[in-house]
């Protein structure tokens with residue numbers, strides 16, 4: 291059996307949903323588990339609903355939610371005839387769940403409400419698409435993934451309970467898959483043991499699909515995207531970027547680590563652990579080969595370039611000329627962990643420690659004031675980190691020409707440069 295994942299951009303309009311149905315007709319054979327995201331920018335719109343609600347602006351929250359409702363009803367009405375009424379009834383149940391909550395007053399943490407509201411985007415999209423596929427003769431069974439993916443209650447960043455979820459997959463998904471060619475469900479969401487909805491972190495549906503592939507022992511996972519393939523650089527930043535027909539898990543995990551926006555970083559581990567190949571394919575032209583990501587070795591790769599903008603350099607130095615040793619660095623890493631700060635680049639010197647991280651102003655403020663208790667702190671903003679894997683001197687020269695190099699680190703296959 292196979293797992294297919296379709297992201298928000300692949301289902302953001304009537305035409306794109308019809309396109310998805312064509313892909314299912316052409317490319318689906320045997321049993322397939324299909325994971326779908328919320329349509330287009332629905333998750334962002336629902337975030338606004340949760341924010342208004344939490345700020346005590348009930349009317350605004352209800353008004354914003356009404357817009358999301360109407361969009362989905364409009365798409366359902368356009369796509370469906372015989373299946374419209376049943377789908378509308380299902381959508382209205384989901385709407386009521388959210389509206390019921392929006393009429394309350396917030397008494398718990400924001401993240402809890404965020405998840406209760408935001409999870410509905412994937413419920414809406416999958417309800418409509420499942421009905422549409424059934425109506426066009428592509429037989430499938432819709433499932434609520436919250437009955438399957440059990441998570442902890444770390445709202446907005448929930449972790450999956452693997453043992454329980456594996457058991458649910460065996461008990462609930464496997465029997466349905468033997469009766470239907472396609473089981474269709476949501477990515478990105480789950481539920482706690484108290485049936486509270488949770489989300490796994492933004493863009494998390496690649497990861498959901500990989501977890502299903504792992505637990506079902508799938509032959510492959512295909513992620514359908516709006517790019518022709520995984521590229522060696524972001525074509526918006528580097529117009530000369532080229533497609534990479536073949537990658538391995540190791541390369542992809544490195545690329546994701548350095549900030550390439552290819553695939554959600556958590557996606558690879560569940561696939562690697564079972565040796566399941568991952569295809570990245572273009573939903574706009576399914577005949578293109580895309581990228582195959584596997585467990586094996588690779589032919590030589592071209593330089594792979596990742597440019598991260600909006601980086602901040604934090605320079606921490608000792609006040610009295612004492613060395614920055616294990617104790618200071620230990621204290622700093624303790625702060626990073628506490629504040630959920632991920633250093634993208636670090637360097638230790640005699641009396642200073644340099645750390646480059648994403649510009650999350652609030653967190654950096656907290657770090658600076660905590661570190662100021664034992665070190666001098668200086669912050670420099672608006673920098674970029676350039677990472678080149680499989681580099682050669684010419685390409686590095688070309689990429690940094692005319693820029694100020696503030697820091698440079700390299701290994702045999704990767705160079706990282708902080709640019710001013």
Ligand code: ASP
Nearest residue numbers: 327333478492493494495
């Ligand atoms: N809908 C969610 C988001 O936009 C999850 C996903 O699409 O992967 O982040």
Ligand code: MG
Nearest residue numbers: 444447448449
């Ligand atoms: Mg967590």
